[in-house]
Amino acid sequence: MFGIQLIILLKLYTMHYTIHEIAQILGGKFIGNGQERIYKLANLQDAAPGSISFLANPRYQKYLYTTKASAVIISQDLEIAQPITPILIRVSDPYTSFSILLQRYQAHRDVPKLGVEAPSYIGEATTCGEGIYRGAFSYIGNQVHLGKSVQIYPQVYIGDQVEIGDHTIIYSGARIYAGTQIGRHCIIHAGAVLGSDGFGFAKQQDGSYSKIPHLGKVILEDHVEIGANTTIDRATLGQTCIKQGSKIDNLVQIAHNVEVGEHTIIAAQAGIAGSAIIGPSCQLGGQTGIAGHITIGANTAIGGQAGVTKSYTKGSAMLMGTPAFERKNYVKSYAWFKQLPFLAKRLALLESLIANKIKM
């Protein structure tokens, strides 16, 4: 027991780079003494000496002048208004650069899970690649294939005939129904459900509903991330498909037979109804709703809480409202919506003027 704690302590206190080394890793430029050691990454507001921070969102620029960070990663173009304490490492994209640094520190801190914890359940005809982790109380059905370095956290459920690609991580309590296919380098967060039945019922003459069986599947291509407690339903027939590189936040609903294009970003609590097709490189805001059977073109940006009820296939649209239409028009209409009581007064005034005129 003591051994583990000691190792972690040692790691925390021995992991560091000098400012000079960090600039080299990031291909960035700095002026000053690069020999200071950086032990920690921190926000500008919270940083202590020995920490490095970054500035990407202009909203936080005010903290640049008060931060106690030893170094700050900033844009090569940013002009500094006042004298400041930290050494500035200038790069082309501070957010990406800081992210690279985060990856370095994370790799140092978090050892990948490995091996098989007991008890865990594994079915018949199931095969596993090298270097996998299977946590305690995880359940893996029959005829499943796990690629190499797959990490299955405790209490995960994997139904029969599921395929999971190399280096994919499935966090605790995610549920993968039978027949689902997951690509390589995917991350499935805790409590996500993939492959539950689509919501399809045929209304009967007595008013009751008869369940439509769902025989299709869910497919996730490579580099897809699925947020905690998100649900993705299996297709009636064919597949519900999340294409390569798409990232889906927490508590999102993806209905049966939906297709999400490559590199599309879907924020928390968005919902996409059955058979909708979302193009590549779209951005769906939080709590957006997309109606069933419609098509959204590439690069479309949908504002938070918007409800899209018809297809926008041209691409690069920016939408807002319920039912959604072009954002720039929505913003104008909404500005007048706020003025409606005033508009109504002006109208009433005109009416009384005209009425008087007519009397005269």
Added chain:
Amino acid sequence: MFGIQLIILLKLYTMHYTIHEIAQILGGKFIGNGQERIYKLANLQDAAPGSISFLANPRYQKYLYTTKASAVIISQDLEIAQPITPILIRVSDPYTSFSILLQRYQAHRDVPKLGVEAPSYIGEATTCGEGIYRGAFSYIGNQVHLGKSVQIYPQVYIGDQVEIGDHTIIYSGARIYAGTQIGRHCIIHAGAVLGSDGFGFAKQQDGSYSKIPHLGKVILEDHVEIGANTTIDRATLGQTCIKQGSKIDNLVQIAHNVEVGEHTIIAAQAGIAGSAIIGPSCQLGGQTGIAGHITIGANTAIGGQAGVTKSYTKGSAMLMGTPAFERKNYVKSYAWFKQLPFLAKRLALLESLIANKIKM
């Protein structure tokens, strides 16, 4: 291991009906050679020879002329504009007919789970009917009763004194708190939570909140389906009740003491606040919100993302907007909302005309 794979292969390749047999099953009519064998069900777009498809939504009619399906189930009334390849089986309700066929193929493909996997936990004074399945790592508390042919998937949690009716299926990781009553032929999808505490707190004079204990329960009548990660809170006193035949999609919130009437359909991410009463045969769109303590009459249809803040007891209303009102009125108001900048211009023009008139 090899045995299982072989049996599945054999089943996949031996399950088939002829077109003639399918027409008989569905009570449908067709013209042509009914002896061709159908091995697969598919969407019109994806179908290969040897498949049967269906056409219910007119949106997809264009695919009828290009599909490679060997047969298609269509409405007895549909007129066909162009010559087509597949044999048409004409029925009164293609969606229901296709659903019957899906059930046949599913029954053939998916053997119901049976037996007890180890390790699993079962409490004292708990009784089980015949033909049940209890998956590994499932937890069943004390004084529970499971009816016959109940399927409890791995990692399900069932608290004390729960009752579950015959033929009900509870998928992996669903959580049934103590005292919940579930009817026959229900389906509870993965991650659903039934019986968590209602959200009730009494504000104290110091600004803190004191928890209201929730001593009531959740009752699901027969033939109810609950979607993945949906949450249904227990009543403060009495019960939260989902009546017979109602179907609830994923990620829906049903608060304490709510009553959902028979054969009501609730789409994903809808939320119903405490003590609301939803009538029978209603349809709630995705992401709708229903305020607490209100009553919604029978056959009410609520549009996606609407927020209903007062009772509509007459029944058969169609509602939209937040706060919601009659859909036909909302649609008209929203059309003018889009025109607001133009209305404002027209008003300003009139004002300047009148101003000039008055000067004159």
Added chain:
Amino acid sequence: MFGIQLIILLKLYTMHYTIHEIAQILGGKFIGNGQERIYKLANLQDAAPGSISFLANPRYQKYLYTTKASAVIISQDLEIAQPITPILIRVSDPYTSFSILLQRYQAHRDVPKLGVEAPSYIGEATTCGEGIYRGAFSYIGNQVHLGKSVQIYPQVYIGDQVEIGDHTIIYSGARIYAGTQIGRHCIIHAGAVLGSDGFGFAKQQDGSYSKIPHLGKVILEDHVEIGANTTIDRATLGQTCIKQGSKIDNLVQIAHNVEVGEHTIIAAQAGIAGSAIIGPSCQLGGQTGIAGHITIGANTAIGGQAGVTKSYTKGSAMLMGTPAFERKNYVKSYAWFKQLPFLAKRLALLESLIANKIKM
């Protein structure tokens, strides 16, 4: 087996207070015979003789005249219009008083869980206080600390280096990622996920997204309640923090680096985007959305489904709409929104009058 049932039967039938005793517990006043025994708590509508009920919401006053309850807790100021059967216990805050009574009955009915069920998993260097419960199939990682009387229900997941304060209850299937800190007297409902990665990605030049590692944590202070299937993401750096006494309902999304102030109430399906700061004693309605990086002042009330896109730091605001603005103004604008077709007609009429005038 028989023993347990007998004890429960005995408890159900021996737990009672007289009306006189209840009035003493609550510091309330009543007129009449206080010797009648009260065995049950019930809603006014459902109450049978031998039950006590309460009236706090005026909406339910009509049931006061028909209830079969033996006693009803009501406000000391409420005037009674008609003669009624039950004995009235008059108190200053009926809701809080009834809640105290609920706590008494609950404490009698529900024995706290205790001990360790097998199999369960516990890592290295993990320490537990006295009087804890660890349910079957629960997983507790390395270097975790559980305070005294902590209850970990079956199938809960607790990652490495988590700290959980005294008397906290974690219901079945909740997932606590590594590094999370939970205070004392907290309640975490089934399926809640604490500490999943924030939703942060840096867009690359080829259109793909690179994951931002999240090295921060989640902190819950004392007396916090988290609803079923709610998700709270860990911070990029630093912490996502829910302060003392805040109560969060089911299916809520709290993004990375959010801060929720003390005694704030967040209703179901609300979502708060990254780095937003919510002040103390706020009330967020169901399905509300809060944009990232904004600040909401103390005592702010946000109506259901509102979408707040900019900071409201003054405090005590009441907001509505998307984008949200002051509720009283929203209500006025929305009243005119409903009248828009009529306003448009009036405008058109004026236009035609003016056109005629000009012609003349």
